[in-house]
Amino acid sequence: MNFRxxxxxxxxxLFLYIRSPMRLVELIFWPVVELLIxxxxxxxxxxxxxxxxxxxxxxxxxxxxxxxxxxxxxQGVAISFLEDVWTRNLLNVFVAPVRxxxxxxxxxxxxxxxxxxxxxxxxMMALALYSFNVFKLxxxxxxxxxxxxxxxxxxxxxxxxxxxxxxxxxxxxAWAVPFFIQPLVAVFYPVSAIKPEWLQSVSLAxxxxxxxxGMREVLSTGVFSWEKFGWAxxxxxxxxxxxxxxxxxxxxMTRKRGLLTKFATQ
Amino acid sequence: xxAPDSREVxxxxxxxxxxxxxxxxxxxxxxxxxRGEVLGLLGANGAGKTTAMNCLLxxxxxxxxxxxxxxxxxxxxxxxxxxxxxxxxxxxxxxGNLLVWQNLLVFAxxxxxxxxxxxxxxxxxxxxxxxxxxxxxxxxxxxxxxxVNLCKAFLNKPELLMLDEPTASLxxxxxDKVRKVVRRVQRDSNCAILYTSHNMKDIxxxxxxxxxxxxxxxxxxxxxxxxxxxxxxxxxxxVFIKIARDGEIVDAAAAKLAKEESV
Ligand SMILES: Nc1ncnc2c1ncn2[C@@H]1O[C@H](COP(=O)(O)OP(=O)(O)O)[C@@H](O)[C@H]1O
Ligand SMILES: [Mg+2]
Numbered sequence: 001m002n003f004r005x006x007x008x009x010x011x012x013x014l015f016l017y018i019r020s021p022m023r024l025v026e027l028i029f030w031p032v033v034e035l036l037i038x039x040x041x042x043x044x045x046x047x048x049x050x051x052x053x054x055x056x057x058x059x060x061x062x063x064x065x066x067x068x069x070x071x072x073x074x075q076g077v078a079i080s081f082l083e084d085v086w087t088r089n090l091l092n093v094f095v096a097p098v099r100x101x102x103x104x105x106x107x108x109x110x111x112x113x114x115x116x117x118x119x120x121x122x123x124m125m126a127l128a129l130y131s132f133n134v135f136k137l138x139x140x141x142x143x144x145x146x147x148x149x150x151x152x153x154x155x156x157x158x159x160x161x162x163x164x165x166x167x168x169x170x171x172x173x174a175w176a177v178p179f180f181i182q183p184l185v186a187v188f189y190p191v192s193a194i195k196p197e198w199l200q201s202v203s204l205a206x207x208x209x210x211x212x213x214g215m216r217e218v219l220s221t222g223v224f225s226w227e228k229f230g231w232a233x234x235x236x237x238x239x240x241x242x243x244x245x246x247x248x249x250x251x252x253m254t255r256k257r258g259l260l261t262k263f264a265t266q
Numbered sequence: 267x268x269a270p271d272s273r274e275v276x277x278x279x280x281x282x283x284x285x286x287x288x289x290x291x292x293x294x295x296x297x298x299x300x301r302g303e304v305l306g307l308l309g310a311n312g313a314g315k316t317t318a319m320n321c322l323l324x325x326x327x328x329x330x331x332x333x334x335x336x337x338x339x340x341x342x343x344x345x346x347x348x349x350x351x352x353x354x355x356x357x358x359x360x361x362g363n364l365l366v367w368q369n370l371l372v373f374a375x376x377x378x379x380x381x382x383x384x385x386x387x388x389x390x391x392x393x394x395x396x397x398x399x400x401x402x403x404x405x406x407x408x409x410x411x412x413x414v415n416l417c418k419a420f421l422n423k424p425e426l427l428m429l430d431e432p433t434a435s436l437x438x439x440x441x442d443k444v445r446k447v448v449r450r451v452q453r454d455s456n457c458a459i460l461y462t463s464h465n466m467k468d469i470x471x472x473x474x475x476x477x478x479x480x481x482x483x484x485x486x487x488x489x490x491x492x493x494x495x496x497x498x499x500x501x502x503x504x505v506f507i508k509i510a511r512d513g514e515i516v517d518a519a520a521a522k523l524a525k526e527e528s529v
Contacts, residue, residue: 004375004376004378005375005376005378007375008372008373008375008376009372009376011371011372011375012361012364012368012369012372015364015365015368015372016361016363016364019363019364019365019368020363083361084361087359087360087361087362087363087404088357088358088359089358089359089360089361090358091325091353091355091357091358092353092358092360092373092418093376094323094325095323095324095325095348095351095352095353096348096373096376096377097345097346097348097349097376097377098345098376099345252327255324255325255326255327256327258284258286258317258320258326258327260320260325260326261316261320261325261326
């Protein structure tokens with residue numbers, strides 16, 4: 001892994017964001033809309049019911065912000081790749097001395113940058129509008145973020161592999177990849193709410209589930225579960241390995257079929 | 267055939283074959299490219315030129331055959347080889363939403379060019395496009411964009427350069443400029459160039475040696491002069507048309523000529 005190559009590939013995206021601020025708008029617009037909807041909804045429910053609602057607000061807003069970490073990381077990876085397809089630059093990169101690992105590392109870097117921007121905006125808004133301080137989660141936020149980001153990277157590689165295999169026709173599918181798992185990773189409700197019960201074991205096999213369960217635990221009891229953290233890290237390693245292999249396999253298949261240049265120059 | 271070349275072999279294909287759905291886009295294609303040589307790959311649309319180049323760049327895997335650059339096997343030493351090579355094609359472009367200097371800087375860093383800004387200035391000047399430095403890449407004309415692509419291709423002072431139809435879509439004037447600049451940089455740096463084209467002017471002016479491809483097979487090979495001589499005074503253009511329409515006939519003529527020469 002050559003850091004110079006990785007940073008050069010990231011530099012290309014930095015130039016892109018500096019040159020077209022509209023891209024930054026896209027990073028901020030949807031999360032803000034989401035935040036408003038979830039915020040108003042929880043406030044409305046709170047006013048019209050009695051019970052343990054302040055906590056539920058916290059759950060939902062926290063879950064929403066953390067879910068965006070996965071989503072943004074996945075998008076960062078997929079968009080970095082698609083940006084090269086759209087601008088017919090993919091061949092220039094693939095005939096340059098760039099290893100697959102370096103190419104992927106750069107897309108991960110772009111994912112990280114996108115997360116930082118989105119999360120910063122969301123956290124400030126949540127604090128201002130709903131007095132929800134995401135930093136109440138304290139230092140536990142960092143391991144949560146890291147785990148979710150890595151899950152997002154893995155999903156991003158799978159999205160990219162889909163595009164490599166089925167071309168640009170698969171683009172919309174590629175965007176939807178994180179939402180395939182969203183119902184199962186217990187973002188807004190505990191694993192115990194997932195029915196039928198056998199689906200719960202599927203849920204527990206996905207790394208983000210342990211992060212969201214862990215987040216709720218911190219918010220309700222103040223205790224950070226090292227066990228859940230351990231599960232998330234372990235499963236993420238497995239997921240990265242699987243997603244990375246799928247990507248590498250698709251890349252080889254595309255070379256074998258001679259399609260790399262076909263869809264890179266269309 | 268011309269006398270054997272004693273210069274170092276930079277690029278070599280041995281019986282390169284590539285099938286697509288049972289059809290051979292390249293059929294036992296073999297050649298050697300020497301240091302400082304410009305080799306033209308000529309042929310009609312669909313002859314297999316791009317397929318050959320893609321295999322040589324590792325973008326497409328061959329069905330069979332061997333590929334070597336700088337004496338190294340391509341698949342095993344791809345990154346090492348690509349560091350010493352570069353590529354430009356009429357069918358790719360640099361990201362249109364970046365400025366020219368930004369694109370060149372990104373690639374200079376990828377290739378690990380020393381003093382990148384100085385090198386970029388040098389190349390822009392050489393291509394006579396210094397004034398385009400701060401322009402948006404996507405808004406350049408075809409001719410300007412071709413020259414920017416060539417700047418990218420020369421960034422790392424490649425010892426091996428592959429150009430896929432660099433003059434396609436250029437008007438005769440710009441095409442002429444591009445040919446001259448390619449030839450000049452090539453002479454200065456003594457790099458080896460594999461140059462595909464279906465433009466006769468390209469071949470006459472730029473290439474030291476030509477390989478005619480037809481349906482993935484070599485049907486004729488030699489210097490532009492030799493080819494014209496062998497075709498009994500017909501122009502390269504005539505030869506091209508004959509090959510494109512009926513590769514087999516010229517094939518036979520070439521075989522006959524080759525036989526005569528070997529006697
Ligand atoms: N990915 C592919 N799948 C199927 N056929 C292909 C593919 N790439 C090239 N071909 C076929 O291979 C032949 C050679 O194409 P190509 O190398 O692009 O020709 P040229 O560059 O000389 O015009 C053509 O018949 C083309 O249709
Ligand atoms: Mg071609």
